[in-house]
Amino acid sequence: MEKDIKLMKGNDAIAEAAIRAGADAYFGYPITPQSEVIEYLMAEQPEKRTGMVVLQAESEVAAINMIYGAAGAGKRVLTTSSSPGISLMQEGISYIAGAQLPCVLVNVVRGGPGLGTIQPSQADYFQSVKGGGHGDYKLIVLAPASVQESVDFIKLAFDIAFKYRNPVMLLTDGVLGQMMEKVEFFEQQERKKEDEPWATVGKAGRGHRNYITSLFIKPEKMYEVNLELQKKYREVEKNEVRYQEIDTEDADYLFVAYGTTARICQKACQLAREKGIKVGLLRPISLYPYPYDAINKLADKVKGVMVIEMNHGQMVEDVKLAVNGKLEVGFMGRSGGIIPTPSEILEALENKFINK
Amino acid sequence: MLMEALEDLNLGDETIGVAPVGCSVFAYHYMDIDMQQAAHGRAPAVATGIKRVMPDKTVFTYQGDGDLAAIGTAETIHACNRGENITFIFINNGIYGMTGGQMAPTTLENMKSSTSPYGRDLKSMGHPLKMTELVANLNGVAYATRQAVHTPALVRKCKKAIVKAFKLQKENKGTTFVEIVTNCNSGWKMRPVQANEWLQKNMIPYYPLGDIKK
Ligand SMILES: Cc1ncc(C[n+]2csc(CCOP(=O)(O)OP(=O)(O)O)c2C)c(N)n1
Numbered sequence: 001m002e003k004d005i006k007l008m009k010g011n012d013a014i015a016e017a018a019i020r021a022g023a024d025a026y027f028g029y030p031i032t033p034q035s036e037v038i039e040y041l042m043a044e045q046p047e048k049r050t051g052m053v054v055l056q057a058e059s060e061v062a063a064i065n066m067i068y069g070a071a072g073a074g075k076r077v078l079t080t081s082s083s084p085g086i087s088l089m090q091e092g093i094s095y096i097a098g099a100q101l102p103c104v105l106v107n108v109v110r111g112g113p114g115l116g117t118i119q120p121s122q123a124d125y126f127q128s129v130k131g132g133g134h135g136d137y138k139l140i141v142l143a144p145a146s147v148q149e150s151v152d153f154i155k156l157a158f159d160i161a162f163k164y165r166n167p168v169m170l171l172t173d174g175v176l177g178q179m180m181e182k183v184e185f186f187e188q189q190e191r192k193k194e195d196e197p198w199a200t201v202g203k204a205g206r207g208h209r210n211y212i213t214s215l216f217i218k219p220e221k222m223y224e225v226n227l228e229l230q231k232k233y234r235e236v237e238k239n240e241v242r243y244q245e246i247d248t249e250d251a252d253y254l255f256v257a258y259g260t261t262a263r264i265c266q267k268a269c270q271l272a273r274e275k276g277i278k279v280g281l282l283r284p285i286s287l288y289p290y291p292y293d294a295i296n297k298l299a300d301k302v303k304g305v306m307v308i309e310m311n312h313g314q315m316v317e318d319v320k321l322a323v324n325g326k327l328e329v330g331f332m333g334r335s336g337g338i339i340p341t342p343s344e345i346l347e348a349l350e351n352k353f354i355n356k
Numbered sequence: 357m358l359m360e361a362l363e364d365l366n367l368g369d370e371t372i373g374v375a376p377v378g379c380s381v382f383a384y385h386y387m388d389i390d391m392q393q394a395a396h397g398r399a400p401a402v403a404t405g406i407k408r409v410m411p412d413k414t415v416f417t418y419q420g421d422g423d424l425a426a427i428g429t430a431e432t433i434h435a436c437n438r439g440e441n442i443t444f445i446f447i448n449n450g451i452y453g454m455t456g457g458q459m460a461p462t463t464l465e466n467m468k469s470s471t472s473p474y475g476r477d478l479k480s481m482g483h484p485l486k487m488t489e490l491v492a493n494l495n496g497v498a499y500a501t502r503q504a505v506h507t508p509a510l511v512r513k514c515k516k517a518i519v520k521a522f523k524l525q526k527e528n529k530g531t532t533f534v535e536i537v538t539n540c541n542s543g544w545k546m547r548p549v550q551a552n553e554w555l556q557k558n559m560i561p562y563y564p565l566g567d568i569k570k
């Protein structure tokens with residue numbers, strides 16, 4: 001078959017990927033820098049192409065609860081937003097995790113706190129990876145570093161979401177959402193035909209009713225459900241860790257960075273090697289589950305680890321856990337929509353470990 | 357009565373109900389149909405999600421006045437305004453029953469509650485909200501009615517209204533909205549019979565029964 005290659009903006013590509021992944025519905029509310037997703041969908045009218053429903057909700061609160069309803073019907077559903085909108089969705093996300101519903105969420109992160117800036121950022125790491133909403137739950141979080149991965153991960157995210165009956169988030173940022181890159185599309189997937197056995201679609205032909213809830217009022221039952229969730233998360237940690245290593249074989253120093261900053265670090269590695277400093281990069285692709293083991297192993301080989309982020313060091317905590325005191329962990333970051341440059345990243349590494 | 361209506365129309369097997377947060381949070385334990393439990397106030401959005409992906413199924417929400425007319429006002433108005441083909445069953449008991457009798461948007465003037473211990477003062481606490489009149493103004497709403505269930509005759513009338521609402525939903529006529537004015541004797545701190553008398557004397561004059569849009 002001929003390859004389906006397009007030059008496309010990240011947000012548009014995510015929208016197209018959702019249609020091709022056989023999504024049943026999209027519910028969302030506009031917010032910069034990701035409004036192109038719903039604009040693309042409204043213009044494309046996927047209802048005519050695949051039967052996929054697209055609805056502009058009155059708020060992110062409504063959008064995430066529409067997701068809850070449609071996910072509870074066992075359908076493939078997604079929403080996209082950016083930081084303040086994702087904050088509004090947190091109650092709903094917690095309910096979705098508690099009721100064990102599959103869905104895909106995309107956060108095209110912008111700088112905060114508050115209304116912040118519409119420029120790119122990675123300041124929602126804690127919110128995505130450590131909780132965000134209330135209760136003992138986990139989102140499975142994937143961090144694409146290109147438009148191509150944004151597309152591929154939409155499909156992957158649906159697969160993982162249904163495998164574990166758990167919400168999956170794509171954590172991208174304003175750079176990835178707004179930039180144009182060449183992207184190859186997977187072929188159109190069929191929308192789901194079979195009903196999930198647990199879904200609320202009307203009890204006809206089943207003989208018993210299904211219900212979707214996150215309410216377990218008896219402590220023993222709530223405890224039991226929490227243990228079940230923990231068991232699921234251990235499975236996720238066993239099976240779904242994803243990362244990429246670049247130039248780590250002979251590296252004396254290691255960058256750890258995800259998404260956009262990982263792309264910039266690749267350039268910083270090049271600059272370093274031109275100067276004779278052997279630097280490698282570990283790029284976590286899944287932020288939960290986190291590649292602790294891979295970083296831990298590399299910590300035996302290198303002399304220093306630098307974490308690079310577009311925030312003030314949120315992922316440093318996980319890298320320190322991974323390194324487990326074997327080495328010093330340095331950090332360089334910019335925030336507020338300022339993107340670190342390869343040369344200042346390299347300079348930070350040199351100042352921390354070489355010129356001291 | 358709600359289940360009777362679905363049974364009469366032979367819709368039980370293809371219906372999905374949405375339970376709120378409030379005294380009816382466990383509604384899904386008492387109705388032998390598929391149901392979802394929604395976050396406080398969000399039942400109309402949840403119902404929208406369900407209905408949009410399964411337009412042929414019957415979908416209803418069952419919500420209290422705090423749920424539908426306070427925290428969930430935006431979801432209620434917008435689902436009605438879009439004319440979502442869903443049925444609202446709106447239980448107006450003038451109070452937050454579940455959480456111990458706090459003031460609701462529907463609490464009457466001078467009515468005492470645990471957060472209006474000296475009675476609702478209109479100047480500082482606002483006016484009791486007539487939600488059904490409000491949504492009846494929206495073009496998406498096909499049927500809006502206010503019913504009650506404190507006498508057998510009223511129960512029969514109310515059931516008729518619910519049947520009509522589901523029939524209109526099946527005909528894709530738009531949003532159908534059935535308010536039911538009820539007592540909450542524990543929240544009102546009254547005996548059941550006394551609560552019904554108080555309801556007839558005080559609630560019904562402010563919340564008059566009958567169709568507001570048909
Ligand atoms: C986000 C959120 N805020 C507050 C609550 C607490 N709460 C539970 S039920 C309720 C009021 C319910 O009142 P109403 O909707 O009138 O139902 P009733 O119990 O009277 O039937 C409140 C405030 C909650 N569960 N979730």
Ligand SMILES: [Mg+2]
Binds near residue numbers: 449451460
């Ligand atoms: Mg109430």
